[in-house]
Amino acid sequence: MDFSRLQYLHHELNSTAKASDFPSTILEIVIPGYSTISQLALRFLGLDIGILVTGWVFVYGCRTAWQHIYALVHAYLQEHYTSSIEIDKDDNLFNDVRDWLAEQKTIKPMNKLKAITDYSKKNEDDVFDERGYYKHKLPVTRYEPIHGTEELYHNGRYFKIIRSIKKGEDGSGRFIPGREVLDVYCYGQSTQPIKDLMVHVKHWKTTQAKPMTSVYRAASGGHWNRQSTRPSRPLSTVSLNQKDKSGVLDDINEYLHPATARWYAARGIPHRRGYLFYGPPGTGKTSFSFALAGVFGLRIYCLSLNDKELTESDLSQLFNYLPDRCIVLLEDVDSAGLKRAEEESTPAESAEKKDDSSTASNEEAEEEKPKKRSKAKKSTCSISLSALLNVIDGAAAHEGHVLIMTTNTPESLDAALIRPGRVDVQVGFLLATREQIRETFIRMYSITPEEQAFKGRLAKKSRQPSITDPETLEDLAKRFADQLPEDTLSPAELQGYLLKRKNEPQKALDDVAKWRDEVMEAKKNGKKLVGAQ
Ligand SMILES: Nc1ncnc2c1ncn2[C@@H]1O[C@H](COP(=O)(O)OP(=O)(O)OP(=O)(O)O)[C@@H](O)[C@H]1O
Numbered sequence: 001m002d003f004s005r006l007q008y009l010h011h012e013l014n015s016t017a018k019a020s021d022f023p024s025t026i027l028e029i030v031i032p033g034y035s036t037i038s039q040l041a042l043r044f045l046g047l048d049i050g051i052l053v054t055g056w057v058f059v060y061g062c063r064t065a066w067q068h069i070y071a072l073v074h075a076y077l078q079e080h081y082t083s084s085i086e087i088d089k090d091d092n093l094f095n096d097v098r099d100w101l102a103e104q105k106t107i108k109p110m111n112k113l114k115a116i117t118d119y120s121k122k123n124e125d126d127v128f129d130e131r132g133y134y135k136h137k138l139p140v141t142r143y144e145p146i147h148g149t150e151e152l153y154h155n156g157r158y159f160k161i162i163r164s165i166k167k168g169e170d171g172s173g174r175f176i177p178g179r180e181v182l183d184v185y186c187y188g189q190s191t192q193p194i195k196d197l198m199v200h201v202k203h204w205k206t207t208q209a210k211p212m213t214s215v216y217r218a219a220s221g222g223h224w225n226r227q228s229t230r231p232s233r234p235l236s237t238v239s240l241n242q243k244d245k246s247g248v249l250d251d252i253n254e255y256l257h258p259a260t261a262r263w264y265a266a267r268g269i270p271h272r273r274g275y276l277f278y279g280p281p282g283t284g285k286t287s288f289s290f291a292l293a294g295v296f297g298l299r300i301y302c303l304s305l306n307d308k309e310l311t312e313s314d315l316s317q318l319f320n321y322l323p324d325r326c327i328v329l330l331e332d333v334d335s336a337g338l339k340r341a342e343e344e345s346t347p348a349e350s351a352e353k354k355d356d357s358s359t360a361s362n363e364e365a366e367e368e369k370p371k372k373r374s375k376a377k378k379s380t381c382s383i384s385l386s387a388l389l390n391v392i393d394g395a396a397a398h399e400g401h402v403l404i405m406t407t408n409t410p411e412s413l414d415a416a417l418i419r420p421g422r423v424d425v426q427v428g429f430l431l432a433t434r435e436q437i438r439e440t441f442i443r444m445y446s447i448t449p450e451e452q453a454f455k456g457r458l459a460k461k462s463r464q465p466s467i468t469d470p471e472t473l474e475d476l477a478k479r480f481a482d483q484l485p486e487d488t489l490s491p492a493e494l495q496g497y498l499l500k501r502k503n504e505p506q507k508a509l510d511d512v513a514k515w516r517d518e519v520m521e522a523k524k525n526g527k528k529l530v531g532a533q
Contacts, residue, residue: 027050027053037049038050077187078185080189081187081188081189082185082186082187082188083185083186083188083189083190083191083193083194084183084184084185084186084191084194085183085184085191085194085195085198086181086182086183086184087181087182087183087184088179088180088181089179089180089181090179090224090225090226092214092229092299093198093201093202094180094181094182095229096201096202096204096205097161097182097184097198097201098144098163098182099144099205100201100204100205101144101150101152101161102142102143102144104150104152104154105152106150106151106152107151107152107153108151112146112148113143113144113146114143114144114146115141115142115143116141116142116143116144117141117142146163147163147164147165148162148163149161149162150162150163154197154200157186157193158186158187159184159185159186159193159194159197160184160185160186161182161183161184161185162182162183162185163180163181163182164180164181164183165178165179165180165181166178166179166180166181184197184198211231211232211294211297212229212230212231212232213229213230213231213232213233213290213293213294213298213299213300214226214228214229214299214300215227215228215229215230215290215299215300215302216299216300216301216302217301217302217303218301218302218303218304218307218310218314218318220309220310220314221314222311222313222314222315222316222317222318222321223317223318223321224301224318224321224322227302232290232291232293232294232295233287233290233291233294234291234294235249235291235292235294235295237287237291237443238284238287238288238291239284239432239436239439239440239443239491240284240288240427240429241433244427244428245288247425247427248275248288248292248425248427249292249295251273251424251425252273252292252296252402253296255273255402256296256325256402261400270393270397270399271399271400272392272393272397272399272400272401272403272421273402273403273424273425274392274403274404274405274421274422274423274424274425275402275403275404275405275423275424275425275426275427276404276405276406276407276410276413276418276423276425276426276427277289277404277405277406277407277427277429278406278407278408278409278410278426278427278428278429279408279428279429279430280408280429280430280431280490281408281490281492282490282491282492282493283429283430283431283490283491283492284429284491285406285429286329286331286406288427288429289327289329289404289406292327292402292404293327296327298325298326298327298402299323299326299327300326300327300328300329301318301322301326301327301328301329301401302329302331303315303318303328303329303330303331304330304331304332305330305331305332305333305383305388306331306332308382310382310383311382311383312382312383312384312387315383315387315388315391316387316390316391318391319391319397319398320398322398322401323401324400324401325400325401326401326402327401327402327404328401328402328403328404329404329406330403330404330405330406331406332406332407332408333388333405333406333407333413333417334407334408334409334410334412334413385414385416385417388417389416389417389422392417392422393421393422405417405423410426430487431486431487431488431489431490432484432486432487432488432489432490432491432494433486433487434481434482434484434486435481436491437480437481437484437486437489437494438477438478438480438481439477440491440494440495440498441476441477441480441481441498441505441508442473442474442477444495444498444499444502444505445473445476445505446470446473473505476505476506476508476509479509480508480509480512483509483512483513483516484512484516485516485520488520488523489519493519497512497515
């Protein structure tokens with residue numbers, strides 16, 4: 001290659017170049033070959049690139065300076081003249097604000113959304129085909145803002161809502177891997193506008209949907225996870241004798257009254273109230289607890305002592321994390337889940353017991369079997385009775401919640417667990433009385449006002465109960481109840497039978513005698529499976 005020719009051309013260009021307004025040596029460093037290009041452009045196109053570049057650098061500099069100043073002013077205003085409120089993902093308000101936001105007109109419409117298949121909002125229109133068979137419709141797709149910032153005006157006020165994942169520590173110094181939060185900002189040094197906005201969102205939510213109950217379950221590691229938010233169960237759908245029903249209702253109502261908390265505090269009594277719901281399986285203990293949560297608008301926190309992964313420190317942490325007012329449902333709180341003192345015997349004692357048993361006769365050993373089985377059952381979880389008593393009413397135990405314990409075997413409960421102060425009200429759930437059987441029948445086949453409103457759309461194609469006249473229904477219910485024995489069947493068994501004839505009250509009455517005989521026979525023989533259903 002002829003380098004001398006190139007050098008000559010370069011020299012030529014340099015000697016004829018007009019001095020640029022911008023120090024071309026600096027640009028030469030940033031863009032190698034810049035001076036050659038600019039001189040070529042000047043010579044052949046008559047274009048002075050230096051002026052263009054100088055202009056561009058000037059505009060760029062101004063823009064960067066503006067951005068910098070804006071960020072500084074914004075940070076200053078944010079620090080001194082904005083207020084904010086953080087909403088955690090596990091709080092009900094999170095979903096409420098998120099749903100409300102999705103329906104608002106924001107200053108800059110979001111062009112990045114998250115699509116969510118919403119199984120809770122089924123498309124209920126036209127779900128039956130021409131033969132009257134249910135045809136599954138795809139669940140509704142909901143769109144919500146992805147993590148980021150939303151800005152909007154509400155009642156003439158500016159709000160900024162940021163959805164993000166926050167990492168850090170919880171109150172007790174434990175590291176939290178990442179929790180989703182919404183931060184709501186407004187201008188001014190008071191959080192009142194945000195609080196007003198939250199009141200508005202809550203009001204909006206109540207007008208949107210029917211009352212809902214949020215159900216939380218204990219997760220490993222001592223945290224509560226929201227399991228579901230479901231429509232509150234009306235109290236009228238739980239059959240229980242009126243005296244017990246209104247007794248519990250009034251008692252909880254009195255306990256939850258703000259004046260009651262002050263009354264307790266003034267007398268140095270811990271503000272706690274415990275209820276024991278006992279009775280055979282399927283008699284409505286859990287259903288009643290959920291209905292109570294709906295009546296008082298409380299969240300329900302469910303915990304089973306039979307959970308093998310639950311440790312004592314988890315248990316105490318779970319109780320520490322309870323909100324001020326809620327229902328704690330401690331399920332199956334019988335001795336099966338509790339580690340007792342006598343179980344924690346030393347190896348020497350165990351050996352002694354072993355020796356004793358080896359000398360016992362075979363007959364005695366056979367007799368001992370059930371007891372042993374029940375003892376083996378006792379160690380299904382690692383929670384000791386003392387740890388449970390400690391979280392229920394230890395010195396540092398949580399206050400303000402409603403504690404409901406359920407059991408199928410009240411007789412096996414330790415006296416310490418149900419002494420007054422830990423259990424204040426005991427309610428027995430019994431097998432169905434004649435009145436309950438009648439009520440269950442009527443509840444199953446009568447049409448609720450909500451269904452009545454919906455009827456117009458579905459009546460043509462769906463199967464509706466053939467008898468809707470209240471008097472006829474009353475008569476059928478009475479005849480149905482008269483054919484069944486009292487205090488023998490659980491409401492769950494009755495419900496199961498009637499559900500199989502959901503829209504056929506007459507058939508339910510016609511089949512009942514055969515079903516009753518088979519169930520009674522099965523119960524007599526200790527069989528769990530029944531032929532006629
Ligand atoms: N008293 C009742 N009133 C209305 N429905 C009831 C009643 N008892 C049971 N049921 C129905 O039976 C089913 C099981 O009821 P639930 O879970 O409340 O019983 P439970 O007493 O808690 O049972 P378990 O002791 O096995 O936990 C539910 O679907 C519920 O609707």
